[in-house]
Amino acid sequence: MKPHTILQPSAWARPKGYANGVAAEGKMVFVGGQIGWNGQNQFEHHDLVGQVRQTLQNVVEVLAEAGARPEHIVSMTWYLTDKKAYLANLESIGKAYRDVIGRHFPAMAVVEVTALIEDEAKVEIQATAVVPA
Secondary structure (H helix, E strand, O other): OOOOEEOOOOOOOOOOOOEOOEEOOOEEEEEEEEEOOOOOOOOOOOOHHHHHHHHHHHHHHHHHOOOOOHHHEEEEEEEEOOHHHHHHOHHHHHHHHHHHOOOOOOEEEEEEOOOOOOOOOOEEEEEEEEEOO
C-alpha cells in the first residue's frame, strides 16, 4: 500500500524540496519539536547545518519508536532563528536532509523565530507521520 498521495494542482509549478499537500490514511504519529542536541540533551554541533542534521536524526529516532520511518512523514514545520543562515546553507542543509530523510518531501513550512527555548538551538522541527494500516 502506498503510504501517502502528494497533492499537486496540475496548473501549479512543482515545488522543490517540499510538497504543497499530502493525503494519507493510517496510524498518526506526532513528533514534538526536536532541536539539534543529542539524546542526552547535549549540543555536539554549534553550526546550523550540524544542528539540522542532528534534529532530523532525532525526528527519525522518535518516529522509530512508533514503527514509523522517514517516508511516513506527511508534514514538517521548521523553526529557524536565522533565515539568512538558512538560505546561505541551503545546499548543505539539503544534503543533510537527503542523508537522513532521503528523497521524501512532505508538506512543509519554514518559519523564522526570534529565539527558541534552548538558547544554543538554531533550529526546531516538528513532524507528523502517517503509518499505513
